[in-house]
Amino acid sequence: MKQSKALSLLIILGIYILAGVLGYFTYIYIPLEFYFKLLFADIVGTVVVFIFSLILKNASCYDAYWSVLPMVVVLFYMFTKEMNVVRLLASIAVLGWGLRLTINWIYTFDNLSWEDWRYRMLKEKTKAFYPIINFLGIHLFPTLVVYLCILPIAFIFNYDVSMNIGVVIFFILAVLSFSMQGLADLEMHKFRKNRNSVFIRNGLWKYSRHPNYLGEILMWWNIAALSIFALGKNYWLMFGALVNTLMFTFISIPMAENHQRERKEGFDEYKAETRMLLPIYKRSKKETKIEG
Structure with missing residues (x-):
């Protein structure tokens, strides 16, 4: 199963869809300010990807999440907020960036039998502590970085511009x-x-x-x-x-x-x-x- 690129891509797509659905309901039903809602939704989605990375024994399940997450956030706001020129320009920039990066990832991705050399190195060095490093360093930390990067977009959609x-x-x-x-x-x-x-x-x-x-x-x-x-x-x-x-x-x-x-x-x-x-x-x- 892991040797097939097409099947591997479908598996990762399924994981991301599940992460997106759970993240969406987290955002909708948590009674907090939008920036906290977005943070918790991102974390929930990250936890879903992390769980499947453990099941599949491959932390590279997360790799495309870096470029897919901002596109999902932008599309969500585009369909739920009133659009104007500023919001449209910001959306075009992020969607263009994310689409290009995701296509490049698909092009270079082999299948789920392959894992980034950095993750394998961390696994060898940290041994029994690797699951903790995997979650905090490979999954959660990049998610927080992406969250901080797309926060300006969230503010553009939630305040007058x-x-x-x-x-x-x-x-x-x-x-x-x-x-x-x-x-x-x-x-x-x-x-x-x-x-x-x-x-x-x-x-x-x-x-x-x-x-x-x-x-x-x-x-x-x-x-x-x-x-x-x-x-x-x-x-x-x-x-x-x-x-x-x-x-x-x-x-x-x-x-x-x-x-x-x-x-x-x-x-x-x-x-x-x-x-x-x-x-x-x-x-x-x-x-x-x-x-x-």
């Missing part, structure tokens, strides 16, 4: 951010099919070791900024983008780079020649010697 040039600018920047992320992924897929070097050194990857992560980080800063222009001086709504940035900078990227260092010779030289995130060209030692 004003249309202005700032909304338009940061909508365009959000679209450019997930478009850059998509281009980086396409370049990586092409590189893996026609691998002729150890590291990808062309396109966006010539200027940044993680242009896909950069696009992800910028996406949520732009969404936060869009919401601030739409709602007024609610600067605290940038907190989710900040947490997301810190997560990628101090957790996701270091883990990925340590993994590459262990598997690929010459990583330290590659790292010295290519910036981590900012797409600013950094000359290689070879180019410096030639010019000298």
